Amino acid sequence: MTTDQDLSMDGQSARAVLAAKGIDVTPNKDQGVIKVVKRQGLDGDRPMIGDRVTVHYTGKLLTGKKFDCSRDRKEPFSFNVGKGQVLKAWDIGVLSMQRGEVCTFLCKPEYAYGAAGNPNKIPPCSPVVFEMELLKFEGEALTDDGGIVRRIKVKGDGYTNPNDGASVDVHLQGSCGGRLFDCRDVSFVVGEGEDKGIPLGVDRALDKMQKGECCVLYLKPKYGFGSEGKPEYNIGPDKDVVYEVTLKDFQRAKESWEMDLSEKLDLVGDVKNKGNQYFKAGRYYQAVIQYQRITSWLEMECGSGIEQQKRIQDYIVTAHLNLALCFLRIKEFSQVIDNCNKVIELDKSNEKALYRRGEARLLRNEFSLAMADFQQVLQVNSSNRAARAQISICQSKIKEHHEQDKKTYANMFQKFAERDAKVSFKAKTQY
Numbered sequence: 113m114t115t116d117q118d119l120s121m122d123g124q125s126a127r128a129v130l131a132a133k134g135i136d137v138t139p140n141k142d143q144g145v146i147k148v149v150k151r152q153g154l155d156g157d158r159p160m161i162g163d164r165v166t167v168h169y170t171g172k173l174l175t176g177k178k179f180d181c182s183r184d185r186k187e188p189f190s191f192n193v194g195k196g197q198v199l200k201a202w203d204i205g206v207l208s209m210q211r212g213e214v215c216t217f218l219c220k221p222e223y224a225y226g227a228a229g230n231p232n233k234i235p236p237c238s239p240v241v242f243e244m245e246l247l248k249f250e251g252e253a254l255t256d257d258g259g260i261v262r263r264i265k266v267k268g269d270g271y272t273n274p275n276d277g278a279s280v281d282v283h284l285q286g287s288c289g290g291r292l293f294d295c296r297d298v299s300f301v302v303g304e305g306e307d308k309g310i311p312l313g314v315d316r317a318l319d320k321m322q323k324g325e326c327c328v329l330y331l332k333p334k335y336g337f338g339s340e341g342k343p344e345y346n347i348g349p350d351k352d353v354v355y356e357v358t359l360k361d362f363q364r365a366k367e368s369w370e371m372d373l374s375e376k377l378d379l380v381g382d383v384k385n386k387g388n389q390y391f392k393a394g395r396y397y398q399a400v401i402q403y404q405r406i407t408s409w410l411e412m413e414c415g416s417g418i419e420q421q422k423r424i425q426d427y428i429v430t431a432h433l434n435l436a437l438c439f440l441r442i443k444e445f446s447q448v449i450d451n452c453n454k455v456i457e458l459d460k461s462n463e464k465a466l467y468r469r470g471e472a473r474l475l476r477n478e479f480s481l482a483m484a485d486f487q488q489v490l491q492v493n494s495s496n497r498a499a500r501a502q503i504s505i506c507q508s509k510i511k512e513h514h515e516q517d518k519k520t521y522a523n524m525f526q527k528f529a530e531r532d533a534k535v536s537f538k539a540k541t542q543y
Contacts, residue, residue, distance in 0.1 A: 268322025
């Protein structure tokens with residue numbers, strides 16, 4: 113076990129003691145990071161590249177002088193390991209640890225603070241020692257809702273990733289409850305994995321992967337096979353699934369800035385049709401991908417004449433209206449409102465945009481705002497029966513809420529009166 117006494121001697125002796133007790137954990141075995149285990153961790157797996165790890169640490173010079181300590185701040189430190197967010201020594205060392213393990217790392221300057229050191233704390237070209245405890249680790253969440261979690265088994269090469277529309281070659285292994293149900297090599301277009309029976313979560317994770325990467329994806333039902341399940345794989349509704357994905361190769365699609373306007377307009381029709389195909393099949397998330405490609409391509413474009421500009425605007429308006437409808441189906445009402453607002457900026461009397469924004473506001477219990485939208489619909493088209501029906505619903509809901517407020521306030525005032533009466537009675541009896 114390494115102790116503070118090991119660091120109280122001169123730097124050269126301390127380095128020799130640690131090196132003699134420890135093991136070299138650097139990939140190329142250059143003695144850059146020497147590890148000495150002080151307390152064994154729990155049996156089980158170790159962090160993988162990209163995992164979110166939480167540690168306590170103390171950093172010292174070889175003289176034993178402390179320069180940083182998370183425990184002094186009473187707050188552990190979290191980072192994504194293997195991503196270059198921290199010192200190189202940390203990325204290497206933490207990947208070798210188990211949960212609960214405590215160890216000491218002796219780090220050469222090139223794995224720590226380098227030739228520059230750290231002003232007022234660490235002299236130039238200084239080896240340093242870190243004592244670290246790995247408190248916990250978990251996969252990297254690729255979505256805000258935690259529905260796609262990635263753990264990288266093999267890091268990929270380079271810095272480029274597939275984009276929407278890219279052609280990819282992957283190897284897949286899918287499992288559910290420990291049972292392997294899918295194992296194959298497959299090629300497809302990112303954003304269109306549904307056509308090959310590939311779940312949304314795998315499709316959406318690809319733009320975070322690099323060539324040669326092998327990762328494990330943990331998918332919640334929303335990103336797997338949803339409430340329908342996958343009968344051909346004998347997977348029931350609302351099941352979590354796990355996919356191991358290897359990105360063998362890919363060819364990126366052209367980005368918006370790499371295409372001229374004529375190229376974009378040539379592609380938009382097919383992309384729109386693909387989105388419509390997904391929408392009709394109830395694959396709303398996949399439809400969103402297609403419609404968003406259209407808006408990203410055309411929103412900043414200006415046509416060379418009135419006719420071309422109108423064509424661009426028609427595509428943009430239709431894409432935003434379709435996005436609003438998709439988001440209504442998947443109950444993301446703020447996105448409905450955002451897309452309707454973009455249409456209304458271009459066409460303030462757009463009946464569909466006003467109506468869909470009203471629907472979203474009604475479902476968010478914003479009854480007055482919803483009613484105002486439906487009233488604007490009637491100003492545009494007085495024969496819109498659906499809007500009239502929605503206004504009646506809004507009026508009914510507003511009345512219900514007013515009645516509920518009256519009851520709430522009445523009960524509240526009654527409680528206040530009863531409390532005041534008790535206080536008054538108590539005062540009189542005491543007197």
